[in-house]
Amino acid sequence: MSDPIEEGLLLAPKFDADGLVTCVATDAKSGELLMVAHMNAEALRRTVESGEAWYFSRSRKALWKKGESSGHTQRVIEMRVDCDQDAVWIKVEQHGPGACHTGRRSCFYRVVPLKQTGAIALQFRDAEKTFDPNAVYDKK
């Protein structure tokens, strides 16, 4: 008998103990991984209804429209859900010069070298700043 969560057609997100699912955002054109964040039920509902990315900030414990401070909104081109429905994937059209609050296109700008033990020294990769976060975010 097939599992309705895995093989069914009803969206039934499996929220974790904090009421969240993981969301992976990639650039719809280049395929580049831009960011990983979380959505609660309300963020997911707003994203589906509006076609614009909404998230839930774990640190600020607040619903958050991507780009509400920076203007760097994300238009969702396609959304998918994974087998056990605890993660969603959005392919987005990223508006503005970047998705990362550090001023970069992607949040994944450091490589973890492999085949190492002990303390790991990261290496910057694709880490050039595409905007000045101090100029973009409210400094109040």
Next chain:
Amino acid sequence: MSDPIEEGLLLAPKFDADGLVTCVATDAKSGELLMVAHMNAEALRRTVESGEAWYFSRSRKALWKKGESSGHTQRVIEMRVDCDQDAVWIKVEQHGPGACHTGRRSCFYRVVPLKQTGAIALQFRDAEKTFDPNAVYDKK
């Protein structure tokens, strides 16, 4: 002053209350998103040291080498960490016909249609089975 977590070179993963970081696995050649899972400190250490993907299963509460049952291991070509170090991205060479335990190449085989309200009917996309999970997984 720059934030050492965001701008530093020391790998300092920010594990959540359950001791986990999110891990996104993409196909190193095609860029396709294969799966989203979690790593605890031990899974992360083993992945870095061995160059093979290890995860921590939240449902089984167990360390888990990808492919230990199916043989569908993942060789890590590159690992990256995100700005706040609570997510890692691995680009992998996926061995065998697929990464998903349902018998598909990727776990993300259903589309969530946008601009809808109420109950959402998913649509299968890239959902063809590439292997028979009943033949691959132990049925004890």
